[in-house]
Amino acid sequence: xxxxxxxxxxxxxxxxxxxxxxxxxxxxxxxxxxxxxxxxxxxxxxxxxxxxxxxxxxxxxxxxxxxxxxxxxxxxxxxxxxxxxxxxxxxxxxxxxxxxxxxxxxxxxxxxxxxxxxxxxxxxxxxxxxxxxxxxxxxxxxxxxxxxxxxxxxxxxxxxxxxxxxxxxxxxxxxxxxxxxxxxxxxxxxxxxxxxxxxxxxxxxxxxxxxxxxxxxxxxxxxxxxxxxxxxxxxxxxxxxxxxxxxxxxxxxxxxxxxxxxxxxxxxxxxxxxxxxxxxxxxxxxxxxxxxxxxxxxxxxxxxxxxxxxxxxxxxxxxxxxxxxxxxxxxxxxxxxxxxxxxxxxxxxxxxxx
Amino acid sequence: xxxxxxxxxxxxxxxxxxxxxxxxxxxxxxxxxxxxxxxxxxxxxxxxxxxxxxxxxxxxxxxxxxxxxxxxxxxxxxxxxxxxxxxxxxxxxxxxxxxxxxxxxxxxxxxxxxxxxxxxxxxxxxxxxxxxxxxxxxxxxxxxxxxxxxxxxxxxxxxxxxxxxxxxxxxxxxxxxxxxxxxxxxxxxxxxxxxxxxxxxxxxxxxxxxxxxxxxxxxxxxxxxxxxxxxxxxxxxxxxxxxxxxxxxxxxxxxxxxxxxxxxxxxxxxxxxxxxxxxxxxxxxxxxxxxxxxxxxxxxxxxxxxxxxxxxxxxxxxxxxxxxxxxxxxxxxxxxxxxxxxxxxxxxxxxxxx
Numbered sequence: 005x006x007x008x009x010x011x012x013x014x015x016x017x018x019x020x021x022x023x024x025x026x027x028x029x030x031x032x033x034x035x036x037x038x039x040x041x042x043x044x045x046x047x048x049x050x051x052x053x054x055x056x057x058x059x060x061x062x063x064x065x066x067x068x069x070x071x072x073x074x075x076x077x078x079x080x081x082x083x084x085x086x087x088x089x090x091x092x093x094x095x096x097x098x099x100x101x102x103x104x105x106x107x108x109x110x111x112x113x114x115x116x117x118x119x120x121x122x123x124x125x126x127x128x129x130x131x132x133x134x135x136x137x138x139x140x141x142x143x144x145x146x147x148x149x150x151x152x153x154x155x156x157x158x159x160x161x162x163x164x165x166x167x168x169x170x171x172x173x174x175x176x177x178x179x180x181x182x183x184x185x186x187x188x189x190x191x192x193x194x195x196x197x198x199x200x201x202x203x204x205x206x207x208x209x210x211x212x213x214x215x216x217x218x219x220x221x222x223x224x225x226x227x228x229x230x231x232x233x234x235x236x237x238x239x240x241x242x243x244x245x246x247x248x249x250x251x252x253x254x255x256x257x258x259x260x261x262x263x264x265x266x267x268x269x270x271x272x273x274x275x276x277x278x279x280x281x282x283x284x285x286x287x288x289x290x291x292x293x294x295x296x297x298x299x300x301x302x303x304x305x306x307x308x309x310x311x312x313x314x315x316x317x318x319x320x321x322x323x324x325x326x327x328x329x330x331x332x333x334x335x336x337x338x339x340x341x342x343x344x345x346x347x348x349x350x351x352x353x354x355x356x357x358x
Numbered sequence: 359x360x361x362x363x364x365x366x367x368x369x370x371x372x373x374x375x376x377x378x379x380x381x382x383x384x385x386x387x388x389x390x391x392x393x394x395x396x397x398x399x400x401x402x403x404x405x406x407x408x409x410x411x412x413x414x415x416x417x418x419x420x421x422x423x424x425x426x427x428x429x430x431x432x433x434x435x436x437x438x439x440x441x442x443x444x445x446x447x448x449x450x451x452x453x454x455x456x457x458x459x460x461x462x463x464x465x466x467x468x469x470x471x472x473x474x475x476x477x478x479x480x481x482x483x484x485x486x487x488x489x490x491x492x493x494x495x496x497x498x499x500x501x502x503x504x505x506x507x508x509x510x511x512x513x514x515x516x517x518x519x520x521x522x523x524x525x526x527x528x529x530x531x532x533x534x535x536x537x538x539x540x541x542x543x544x545x546x547x548x549x550x551x552x553x554x555x556x557x558x559x560x561x562x563x564x565x566x567x568x569x570x571x572x573x574x575x576x577x578x579x580x581x582x583x584x585x586x587x588x589x590x591x592x593x594x595x596x597x598x599x600x601x602x603x604x605x606x607x608x609x610x611x612x613x614x615x616x617x618x619x620x621x622x623x624x625x626x627x628x629x630x631x632x633x634x635x636x637x638x639x640x641x642x643x644x645x646x647x648x649x650x651x652x653x654x655x656x657x658x659x660x661x662x663x664x665x666x667x668x669x670x671x672x673x674x675x676x677x678x679x680x681x682x683x684x685x686x687x688x689x690x691x692x693x694x695x696x697x698x699x700x701x702x703x704x705x706x707x708x709x710x711x712x
Contacts, residue, residue, distance in 0.1 A: 164535060168584055180574045180596045181518060181659040190575040190593075194551035201545040220534045221544040222588060223581025230522055230596060231660075233574055239544075242534045242584060306535040306585075 006108070008100050008343040009087050013080035015096040015103075016089040022070040025049045025122040025132075029069060032120050035103060041110045042118075045143060049122040050132040052143040053106055055115050061357065062115040063289060064149035064318065065105065065350070066133070066309070067098045068124030075334040085340040093326030097338040098152025101325065101347050105354055113357035114289070117146055124309065128278070133309050137316060148289040149313040150350075154326035154338075157345045159294055160304040161213050161283030161321050163311050167243045167254055168222075168276050171196065171262065174269040177228060177235040186233035190226045193237055195265040197221065200241070203261075208246045211283040213303035215246035219258065240275070244305065247280035281311040284319030288358035293323070297349040323349075360462070362454050362697040363441050367434035369450040369457075370443040376424040379403045379476040379486075383423060386474050389457060395464045396472075399497060403476035404486040406497040407460055409469050415711060416469040417643060418503035418672065419459065419704070420663070421452045422478030422486070429688040439694040447680030451692040452506025455679065455701050459708055467711035468643070471500055478663065482632070487663050491670060502643040503667040504704075508680035508692075511699045513648055515567050515637030515675050517658040517665050521597045521608055522576075522630050525550065525616065528623040531582060531589040540587035544580045547591055549619040551575065554595070557615075562600045565639040567657035569600035573612065594629070598659065601634035635665040638673030642712035647677070651703040677703075 020028040029049045036044045042053040049069075071091040080089035087097075099120065106118045122132035136144060153160075173193060178186025205217040219241065226237030245254035255274055262272060284290060285301060294301055304310065304322060313320035325342040374382040383403045390398045396407040403423075425445035434443035441451075453474065460472045476486035490498060507514075527547060532540025559571040573595065580591030599608035609628055616626060638644060639655060648655055658664065658676060667674035679696040 166535075166585070179660060180572055180576060181520075181598050181661070183572045183574050184570075188555070188574055190578050191551050191555040193578075194548055194555050197545050197548035197551065201542070201548050216538075218534060218537045220537050220542055220587055222534060222584055222586065224544050224547075224578050224591060225581075227577025227579075227594065230576055230594070231520070232576065234576060237578060240581065240584070244535050306533060 066119035094331035098324035149320035152324035165280035281314030420473035448685035452678035503674035506678035519634035635668030
């Protein structure tokens with residue numbers, strides 16, 4: 005068996021902090037173009053390599069090539085069977101599994117699309133996957149997508165949607181020595197914040213996965229001067245919603261919740277929204293993967309690129325080596341056993357299909 | 359009788375926006391030095407002119423020479439018996455009354471100290487009166503002070519104290535998709551804001567004046583990022599307190615009020631404080647002024663320079679021509695009748711004492 009730990013170390017040693025993925029992309033491009041069974045397309049700093057075997061099903065394996073900035077962990081370091089270094093868990097281990105499959109499996113039982121994309125660790129609007137969906141959606145068509153984000157070999161199914169709202173409450177200015185001449189907009193937040201504090205979230209269970217919703221204030225700003233009753237305050241709210249709700253339903257839910265606290269002149273606007281993705285665990289490829297390897301399945305609560313695929317009609321899940329809770333930390337690491345567990349399940353799916 | 363309206367117009371026509379008082383100070387200095395009964399001292403852009411007649415009582419008449427920036431009203435304009443222009447109400451009318459007294463009353467029944475000071479309309483720390491109290495407190499000694507701020511001929515007695523506090527509530531960060539792992543500091547504001555919203559202020563009556571206290575949030579700031587449960591929020595609060603309380607008592611009051619909402623790690627600090635000033639309407643000079651002219655008396659709720667005199671042991675009140683509610687507005691104005699009413703009472707006090 006190929007040394008996946010050593011391959012991951014090689015990938016770590018090609019630095020690829022977000023927006024600086026040119027070198028690793030060039031290296032991967034050379035590797036992929038050297039395999040005659042792959043049709044390779046480069047779009048910006050993104051790579052798509054596809055088999056064209058005429059199978060009835062196509063599996064997409066996708067992963068981002070970038071990392072967060074280094075934190076004294078630029079160089080890989082192997083101690084016993086554990087690899088330490090920037091991106092070890094998020095997600096050069098996942099890239100190693102993908103690359104190893106692309107290099108070695110010339111005749112998969114399903115057609116495969118390998119997607120290596122840039123700029124996942126920064127603003128969603130800059131995502132290389134978003135760029136690909138915009139410029140070459142044809143390259144991303146498939147039946148199911150697996151993203152190699154660190155899940156420690158479990159399946160994180162679908163993901164919740166996320167919506168940011170801005171609430172602006174108004175009042176009337178006056179001198180603070182005569183506050184009865186005005187109306188304090190900051191004081192008016194009391195009811196809203198109490199409602200958020202005592203919010204009882206839904207926990208719908210979909211395909212056996214519990215999606216726990218959330219509604220949180222994430223920013224607040226208000227005030228005119230030290231001696232002025234403020235006439236406006238802005239509260240930014242983040243709502244996470246389960247895949248059984250469309251964005252419009254989620255918005256209506258928040259509006260109904262806050263309606264009792266709003267008055268004439270107040271504003272509640274959706275600033276941005278990204279839809280949820282259903283777990284789709286009944287898809288034959290996902291069902292086979294879970295069943296044959298007895299994988300643990302859990303709901304993904306955070307929004308991930310899984311939702312980009314879902315929005316384009318491709319059911320998707322996160323499935324990769326490494327522990328997400330140590331991602332972005334100085335002692336980020338991955339073990340040989342973690343890599344091989346994900347490799348074994350991935351290889352089996354590619355060689356035998358559903 | 360001298361034309362006080364014309365004299366006020368002359369003072370308006372010498373521009374004196376804050377920090378640019380050199381010209382008007384020089385003009386006033388020439389006027390004052392021309393009167394042999396006055397002992398004139400200039401300290402920076404502040405002037406103090408004193409009679410030294412050996413009377414047992416000394417009355418201080420004080421006024422600021424600066425204005426807020428112009429708003430299309432730089433030049434004076436007299437229409438019928440009303441003068442329009444920058445500072446007409448705040449407070450070149452008051453300066454005209456002071457200057458007319460200084461020019462014409464050579465033998466007052468009480469010794470008089472005329473104080474013309476700079477930079478009242480900007481930050482308290484820049485006040486010319488503060489500069490005088492720091493550099494030459496000996497020049498400001500007196501039994502009673504009258505400040506010529508616009509009160510439309512009523513006596514605004516004493517003033518409330520003002521205190522700014524900063525409350526910092528803490529929490530614990532987590533991802534907004536898993537808020538139960540953290541503690542939202544912004545949500546914790548709910549109780550505090552509810553308490554402020556339903557605050558029942560004291561309204562103590564002192565020397566017949568009702569002082570209505572106030573407690574208002576004037577600023578709020580918090581938030582880390584759109585997907586992070588915030589671990590801190592800062593609320594700035596302004597407390598206005600009546601002259602029957604020392605700053606320490608006012609602070610203890612606010613601390614007791616907010617204590618139920620504070621937890622370990624939270625902070626409540628006094629950022630700045632300025633004490634209140636008692637009305638002191640029982641002082642013989644103030645009592646005589648009020649009684650002989652049947653003046654209306656009311657509590658001053660905002661903090662004013664009256665408190666600077668009170669802090670140095672000089673009972674003080676605001677008493678001047680013009681309407682405070684139109685101060686700083688483009689159509690600021692003062693009428694001949696307003697000027698003459700204040701002049702009549704002031705002249706009577708100077709000529710006849712208590």
